[in-house]
Amino acid sequence: MALLTEPLGRLMSPDALVARLDDPTLRLIEISWADDDSGYRRAHIPGASWAYWKDLLWDDTAREFATPRQLADRLGALGIPDTATVVLYGDPVQFGTYALWTFILAGLESAVLLDGGKEYWIKAGLPVATGAPHAQACRRVLVGNPDGASRVGRDEVRAALADPNVAILDLRAPEEYSGERVSPWGMAVDYGAERAGRIPGARHLYFRDLLEPDGRFLSADQLRARFADAGVAPADKVIVYCRLSHRATLGWFALTQLVGATDVRIYDGSWTEWGSMVGMPIER
Numbered sequence: 001m002a003l004l005t006e007p008l009g010r011l012m013s014p015d016a017l018v019a020r021l022d023d024p025t026l027r028l029i030e031i032s033w034a035d036d037d038s039g040y041r042r043a044h045i046p047g048a049s050w051a052y053w054k055d056l057l058w059d060d061t062a063r064e065f066a067t068p069r070q071l072a073d074r075l076g077a078l079g080i081p082d083t084a085t086v087v088l089y090g091d092p093v094q095f096g097t098y099a100l101w102t103f104i105l106a107g108l109e110s111a112v113l114l115d116g117g118k119e120y121w122i123k124a125g126l127p128v129a130t131g132a133p134h135a136q137a138c139r140r141v142l143v144g145n146p147d148g149a150s151r152v153g154r155d156e157v158r159a160a161l162a163d164p165n166v167a168i169l170d171l172r173a174p175e176e177y178s179g180e181r182v183s184p185w186g187m188a189v190d191y192g193a194e195r196a197g198r199i200p201g202a203r204h205l206y207f208r209d210l211l212e213p214d215g216r217f218l219s220a221d222q223l224r225a226r227f228a229d230a231g232v233a234p235a236d237k238v239i240v241y242c243r244l245s246h247r248a249t250l251g252w253f254a255l256t257q258l259v260g261a262t263d264v265r266i267y268d269g270s271w272t273e274w275g276s277m278v279g280m281p282i283e284r
């Protein structure tokens with residue numbers, strides 16, 4: 001089942017999905033930043049289920065990701081069987097890559113990302129449906145084997161500060177990276193950590209610079225150039241972060257799935273954790 005022209009096959013083009021909207025082996029999930037489905041009800045890709053990102057991807061109580069069993073059960077509640085390939089799309093775009101990364105952490109490999117997410121689909125005038133989500137729950141038997149190789153914690157990040165072979169890449173907005181704000185200008189309230197700034201030595205690449213204006217990824221050659229300008233090469237050991245790691249997953253996806261990098265890890269605590277911990281070094 002060819003999903004796209006990219007070598008690793010994790011990215012599905014909108015045109016490819018349009019041609020397969022009636023394919024019963026594909027099941028779509030809209031991953032929403034908002035905890036209500038009003039945007040989904042107004043317009044969504046036909047056949048897609050809806051999920052609030054925390055409810056699908058996080059543990060119910062701990063600030064931790066869902067276990068493979070939890071994630072499997074939640075997919076079953078959405079009516080997605082073991083045999084389906086899950087097409088994830090974000091609203092906005094970074095929630096699709098975040099969901100895909102979380103699926104990989106849980107060992108659920110049969111998932112791909114829709115290029116451009118909901119942003120591109122709507123702008124392009126592609127088919128949409130309206131109304132409330134509906135699904136007939138099913139029982140999933142298959143459970144993934146956890147794979148945390150692409151995840152890194154605060155202690156490892158701090159140790160990497162002294163390692164010249166590790167590039168730390170900040171995907172936040174310029175005002176966050178400079179320490180002018182904790183959150184980007186688009187957020188009315190400046191919150192998300194106790195202090196503003198960046199991890200010492202971090203290089204910067206604004207996540208939107210990985211994307212076309214319509215939300216789709218740049219070409220592989222364009223991405224290589226953007227990373228090179230930020231001082232990051234595909235052969236490097238790379239740690240990516242943002243504020244809550246959603247935007248960081250766009251950098252991880254571009255590096256690992258489109259550029260061919262093999263050693264990229266996401267600091268999922270990101271600035272929310274680093275900028276609030278006592279005694280952590282901060283640079284501005």
